[in-house]
Amino acid sequence: MSTSKTVLIIEDEVKLRRAVAAYLEDSGYRILEAVNGREGIARIAEHQPDVVLTDLRMPEMNGLEVVTWMQQHSPQTPVIVISGTGDQHAVDTSLAAGAKMYLTKPIVDLAELDVAIQKVLG
Amino acid sequence: MMSLGGLAAGMAHEINNPLGIISQAAQNIERRMSVALPANQKVAAELGLQLELMQAYYQRRELPAFIQDIREASSRAAKIIANMLQFSRKSEMERKPVSLAEVMNRTVDLAASDYDLRKQFDFRKIEIIREFQPDVPELPVVVVEIQQVLLNLLKNAAQAMAERPSGRKPVITLRLRREEKYAVLEVADNGPGMAEKVAHRVFEPFFTTKSPGTGTGLGLSVSYMIITQNHQGFIRVESTPGHGARFIIKLPIPDRASS
Numbered sequence: 001m002s003t004s005k006t007v008l009i010i011e012d013e014v015k016l017r018r019a020v021a022a023y024l025e026d027s028g029y030r031i032l033e034a035v036n037g038r039e040g041i042a043r044i045a046e047h048q049p050d051v052v053l054t055d056l057r058m059p060e061m062n063g064l065e066v067v068t069w070m071q072q073h074s075p076q077t078p079v080i081v082i083s084g085t086g087d088q089h090a091v092d093t094s095l096a097a098g099a100k101m102y103l104t105k106p107i108v109d110l111a112e113l114d115v116a117i118q119k120v121l122g
Numbered sequence: 123m124m125s126l127g128g129l130a131a132g133m134a135h136e137i138n139n140p141l142g143i144i145s146q147a148a149q150n151i152e153r154r155m156s157v158a159l160p161a162n163q164k165v166a167a168e169l170g171l172q173l174e175l176m177q178a179y180y181q182r183r184e185l186p187a188f189i190q191d192i193r194e195a196s197s198r199a200a201k202i203i204a205n206m207l208q209f210s211r212k213s214e215m216e217r218k219p220v221s222l223a224e225v226m227n228r229t230v231d232l233a234a235s236d237y238d239l240r241k242q243f244d245f246r247k248i249e250i251i252r253e254f255q256p257d258v259p260e261l262p263v264v265v266v267e268i269q270q271v272l273l274n275l276l277k278n279a280a281q282a283m284a285e286r287p288s289g290r291k292p293v294i295t296l297r298l299r300r301e302e303k304y305a306v307l308e309v310a311d312n313g314p315g316m317a318e319k320v321a322h323r324v325f326e327p328f329f330t331t332k333s334p335g336t337g338t339g340l341g342l343s344v345s346y347m348i349i350t351q352n353h354q355g356f357i358r359v360e361s362t363p364g365h366g367a368r369f370i371i372k373l374p375i376p377d378r379a380s381s
Contacts, residue, residue, distance in 0.1 A: 013139045019146035026153055026161050084138035104204075106142030108197045110149050 005121060008032040008049035010040035010066060011082075012058045020053070023110040024117075037061025041069050049077065051117055056083035056090060064097055071098040078120035082107065134203045141203065145196035152189050155180055202340065219260035222268075222305055222373075226252070226296050229272040233280070245280055248292045255299040261373055263353060271345040271357075272309065275369050278341065279311035282367070286314040303375050304355075310368035315361040324359055349373070 007029045011017040014035070021031045032049055034040035038061040040054065052070065056063035067079050081094040084105035091102045100120045107113055154162055157173045166173045180186060234245045276294065283292040290312055297308035316324070316331070323329045327343040349357040354374055361367040 013143070015143045016139055016146070019143055019150055022150045023146065023153070026150075026159060084135045105138040106145060106196070106200050106203075108142075108145045108193070108200050110146055 004030060005050040006030040006032060006047065007117065008034065008040065008043050008047070008052045010034045010037060010052065010054040010058070010063070012036055012055065020107075020110070020113065024114070027114055029117075037063060037066040037069075040066050041073075044070065044074055044077070048074070051120060052077060052079045053082055053113075053117075054079060056081060056094070064093060067094060067097040067099050080113075080116055080120060082113075137199075137203055141196055141199055145193055145200070148189050148192040148196070152186070152193075155185070155189075217262040217264055219262050220265055221260050222258060222263075222307060223252075223254045223298055225263075225265055225268055226254070226272060226298060226307065229269045229276065230296070232269065233273055233276045245276075248280055248283070248294055251293060251295040253295065253297045253299075258298055258300045258305045259375060261305055261375060263373065264348075267348045267352060271348050271371070272307070274341045274345050275309040279309060279313060279367065283311055283313035288312070288314060288364070300375070301372070304372040305375055307371040307373070308368060310366060312366040315363045315366050316359075317363055321359050321361050321367075325357070 007024055009017050009020055009024075009031065011020070011033075012035050017033055017035075021033060025031055032043050032047055034043050036058045037054070040052070041061070043049070044052065052066070054063040054066050063081055063083065067081065070077060070079055075098070078100040079098065080101045080103060081099045082103045082105060083090060083094075094102050101116055103113065103116060153159060155177070156162060157177050162173060166176075230250055279294050280292075293312045295308070295310045297306070297310070299306050320331060324342050325346040327340060329343075346357055349355045349371055356372040357369065359367060359369050
């Protein structure tokens with residue numbers, strides 16, 4: 001599959017971020033990476049990615065703050081929250097704040113993520 | 123002091139990331155070993171490497187099977203984590219007075235249609251006897267949680283009877299009665315039963331008598347938390363080897379429901 005869509009991955013755990021990046025690169029996406037929410041929104045402002053994947057619990061600026069910021073500054077860009085905090089409250093809050101989708105960590109089959117991205121891209 | 127549930131949730135959450143790294147790295151290796159992926163073909167061509175030969179080597183040395191083992195094991199661990207997280211999940215779910223007899227009946231229907239259950243045995247071949255006393259008032263419980271506990275007990279009973287058939291027709295008896303300020307629910311089977319030392323440990327997290335990969339050892343400990351912490355009740359087991367097992371749940375009847 002060949003596509004020029006850009007995916008931004010915001011995740012503080014470097015090896016997890018790299019694993020997702022490697023997979024999505026192989027799927028044909030252009031990848032941007034950020035280690036926390038603050039770096040993430042800088043990348044968004046600079047590169048306007050097509051999709052944003054974000055963790056929830058991160059230092060400096062968390063995922064929920066990223067989702068909220070995007071609602072104000074880049075509401076057309078879909079966000080997928082990926083978090084180990086699988087409780088209903090976290091899911092509800094993320095979706096209410098504007099996230100398009102919530103995936104629970106660990107993602108044992110990355111093909112699911114591929115499908116999720118295609119879905120939010122429409 | 124931190125509760126067992128809080129500790130379990132904290133651990134579960136911390137384990138998720140390394141677990142994700144393991145399973146996702148394995149998946150990347152699998153994909154990057156493939157002959158079909160264009161990116162692999164490109165790099166192989168740059169290096170003058172014959173991917174088909176490399177693939178043949180992988181197969182001969184069983185590398186795909188080892189990678190598959192990593193993926194399956196991490197997926198199993200992920201299931202355990204998901205179960206552990208249930209320990210801590212606060213019961214914000216709605217409680218409304220319900221008929222426990224109805225909950226028990228519905229759970230039997232659920233068990234009969236459960237795919238996992240059907241894979242191992244036919245639940246419909248088990249005779250279900252219901253002995254429900256009519257004087258039990260409706261109780262405010264979290265229905266999905268009580269169903270989870272009952273389903274778990276039904277599954278365990280059915281599994282035990284299927285794994286070690288006694289020659290008798292498998293029977294599960296469900297009982298519901300009132301004992302003073304408690305509603306008492308029972309799930310009894312006529313299966314192999316269990317030794318006293320097993321009965322003492324069945325509610326411990328990670329204790330299991332099932333073969334590896336079959337049980338997580340968390341079903342009954344989660345049930346225990348649901349009954350004791352979330353519903354302020356009691357759960358215990360009575361069993362004699364060769365004569366089946368009987369799980370007894372007692373749920374308090376609030377004053378206003380007792381009239």
